[in-house]
Amino acid sequence: MTDDGPRAERRWTASAFVVVSMAVPFLLPARYSPGTDWLLPAIEGTVLVALIIVDPGRIDRPGRWVRALSLALVAAIATGAAWGAGRLVWDLLHGNPDTTVANELLVSGALIWLQTIIAFAFLYWELDDGGPVNRHLHPRQHPDLAFPQQLDPRLAAPGWRPIFFDYLYLALTNATAFSPTDVMPLARWVKLAMATQSLLSIVVLSLVVANAVNLLG
Numbered sequence: 001m002t003d004d005g006p007r008a009e010r011r012w013t014a015s016a017f018v019v020v021s022m023a024v025p026f027l028l029p030a031r032y033s034p035g036t037d038w039l040l041p042a043i044e045g046t047v048l049v050a051l052i053i054v055d056p057g058r059i060d061r062p063g064r065w066v067r068a069l070s071l072a073l074v075a076a077i078a079t080g081a082a083w084g085a086g087r088l089v090w091d092l093l094h095g096n097p098d099t100t101v102a103n104e105l106l107v108s109g110a111l112i113w114l115q116t117i118i119a120f121a122f123l124y125w126e127l128d129d130g131g132p133v134n135r136h137l138h139p140r141q142h143p144d145l146a147f148p149q150q151l152d153p154r155l156a157a158p159g160w161r162p163i164f165f166d167y168l169y170l171a172l173t174n175a176t177a178f179s180p181t182d183v184m185p186l187a188r189w190v191k192l193a194m195a196t197q198s199l200l201s202i203v204v205l206s207l208v209v210a211n212a213v214n215l216l217g
Contacts, residue, residue, distance in 0.1 A: 006159035008060035008136040011052065014125065014164040017118055018048050021077050024115045025084075028108055031091075032084040040080040047073045059132045070131060074122045081119035084112045085204055092207045102215035109208030113175070113201065120197045121171035125164050127189070135161050144187035145170070151184075175201040 022041035025033040033040065051069050055061040088109065091099045099105050128144045129135045139161065147166060149156035166183075173181040178198040185191045 006136075006157075006161065008058035009132050009161075009163045011055070011057065011059050014059075014122070015048060015052070017121070017164070017168065018044055018073065018077070021080065021115065021118050024111050025080060028084065028111055032087050032108065032112065034079065034083045040076050043076045044073060044080075047076065060136055062133050062137060066133070067131065070126055074119075074126045077122050078119045081112075081115045085116055085200060088112050089203060089207060092211050099211065100215065102212045105208060105215065106212050109204065109212075113204055113208075116197070116200060116204070117168070117171045117175050120174070120193065121164070121168040123193060124170055124190070125162075125167040127193075128162070128167070132163075142186070144185075144190050146184040146186055148182050171197065174198060178202055 022044050025037045025041055028037070030037050047069055051066070051073065054063075054069070055066050099108075124145065125132065129140050130138070143150060145162070147162050149160045149162075153160075170183045173183075174194050174197050178201065180194065185194050
């Protein structure tokens with residue numbers, strides 16, 4: 001790549017949302033975290049520090065260990081989100097004294113919903129076209145996710161590539177619209193992931209809102 005070509009994505013945006021993901025378990029009741037409320041945040045923080053050390057600044061260093069660390073970080077974030085969402089749904093379906101206060105239920109539901117959005121954002125970001133490093137060094141002709149700028153090059157500068165914030169927006173809109181909006185899933189794994197996120201979001205939001213309205217009524 002020449003010096004005037006597109007540069008690799010900076011790590012700070014994704015790192016900031018790793019920190020947000022690490023903070024969520026400490027704002028939730030302990031039962032919404034596997035093990036203890038500090039276990040997954042400690043793992044996420046350790047992996048994040050390791051990634052910053054081996055690939056600081058811009059995300060442009062290929063390698064098996066860097067890729068393994070990136071996937072481990074996504075797995076830890078996804079595990080926390082899956083556990084929290086699963087436990088919340090279980091509590092709401094089977095009853096739990098801690099979910100009988102409307103305000104606390106709404107706060108817990110919002111935090112868990114946010115946690116799932118961040119988890120799916122990292123999933124899309126790390127798996128789409130092999131991850132940010134591969135998108136920078138070896139962009140594919142046929143992407144897993146088609147952003148508007150890729151479908152119509154007139155909408156962006158030459159060499160445009162999605163960064164973490166674009167995947168975060170994708171995860172947010174998919175969780176609220178329950179369907180693709182401006183980003184089209186092309187690969188089957190993306191369709192499965194987006195369908196799973198939509199269904200999970202429908203279940204969490206509908207159960208939380210229904211139970212909160214019942215408690216307030």
